[in-house]
Amino acid sequence: MDRALELARRGPAHGPNPRVGCVLLAGGVPDGSPARVLGEGWHRGAGTAHAEVAALADAAARGHDVRGATAVVTLEPCAHTGRTGPCAHALADAGVAHVVHAVEDPNPAAAGGAAALRARGVRVTSGVRAAEAAELLRVWATAAARGTPYVTLKTATSLDGRVAARDGTSRWVTGPQARAHAHAVRAAVDAVAVTTGTVLADDPALTARRPDGSLVDHQPLRVVVGRRDVPAAARLRGAGGPLLHVRSHAVADLLAAVAAREVRHLLVEGGPALATALLAADAVDELHAYLAPVVLGAGPAAVGDLGVSTLAAAPRLRTARVERLGDDVLLVARREPAPAVAPAAATAPIEGDS
Incomplete structure (x- = not known):
């Protein structure tokens, strides 16, 4: 065996x-x-x-x-x-x-x-x-059993949980080793998702690239969530995986749309509105938290208000591993056991992105 x-x-x-x-x-x-x-x-x-x-x-x-x-x-x-x-x-x-x-x-x-x-x-x-x-088989088995993809949420933050500085600059919070690791994760998943707000603010390509900038053989489906149009000149329309635009603010619609494309593993990279909605819906199976040794003191946080009023009510994950990537640290945490059914609260809206 x-x-x-x-x-x-x-x-x-x-x-x-x-x-x-x-x-x-x-x-x-x-x-x-x-x-x-x-x-x-x-x-x-x-x-x-x-x-x-x-x-x-x-x-x-x-x-x-x-x-x-x-x-x-x-x-x-x-x-x-x-x-x-x-x-x-x-x-x-x-x-x-x-x-x-x-x-x-x-x-x-x-x-x-x-x-x-x-x-x-x-x-x-x-x-x-x-x-x-x-x-x-953890990722595949979870998705196959419940009919919705295994969701990995990625955050890249300062030590105080900021994804960007006060003026909106975010390139780069983390260093090259952390970014290379994130590209390796993209190459292993079926789809990667961001909101229209992230598309308009950062113009990401959402491709899986080697350190020299070339594209790897497998490119994930690129998913945009939100009602606003993706600009005609957006990098998302360039070389890379196919583009799927989910014109909705409902987590359930996102999960259903990618499941219909046979997506077993969905990587969510941005922005805070989508991260907050997925966490509020209890729809995140795994969290990849890249932490950079920098303190910003102000700027947008990785996650918004989840309605947690006391520490005892906060959802807790289990640390699966911790890895040093140059000066940065990656913490991988999981819900265990993963839920056997789609999240009941998957109708939670993606607030703050239109």
Whole structure:
């Protein structure tokens, strides 16, 4: 299973499908003889072969017979036909005798593979390396289970929580290492969102770039929230990912619009109005707080009034990690467990942006 997880990590973090790895073994479990690898595979993205089918193809290319083999998979094999056929049927048709998977598929449309395998006489074992697989699949599994994207909110602030100085200057609060890290995050998500206010004030490109300024291969969907038009000359209309304009002030409309585009991971970068609305709606799963060692004393804050009147009522996240980036610090905090349903307060308006 460790090898299957290693293979799974080769797949893209972005896209509507999970990162899955599969190893086909002869011997070993359950007869105790030395295990021998027959084939390996991983999912390379939507529209390509799933990990199980890729492993079967690899075994065939090596000239190995997989009848009676054990398939070790990081995720329960799917039982539905989408862009590709059901993996549970492919394994059973190939004569695989035992399937070991780490976690169950949380996607209602694809779940049921274990039952389908058992119905075909295939032995199924689950829960091996479950914690490791769940962490690898955390973003995708959260979005697949509840039907709305996993939301990561990014802030880049001074030590006193300001996103800009009194005169509005904000380039750059954080240093080059922090900005390079933020671009790496953009390259791993499906979409990045800002408000029309941010577009008009900062004219961002919302592209994922290398340190030399060139564009990486994967560019996220660029999402603008608000009713005002995006200027014809805006950098958002230049090279990069496609542009989606959500002409609404409702968090629910934003989440629905990006979910309809198969967005599993939404990165929100600005501005304070959108950050406040998402937090008020309890719609943020993860917070990336970039902190620069500078004190401004005045200027706009990263988050507005959330209606918290006492400390005990403030929402608390769990610190997942802290990382130094040059002179800056990144704090990653998460809600755990992530909510299994879309936020009930997702009708919260995005105030202050029209």
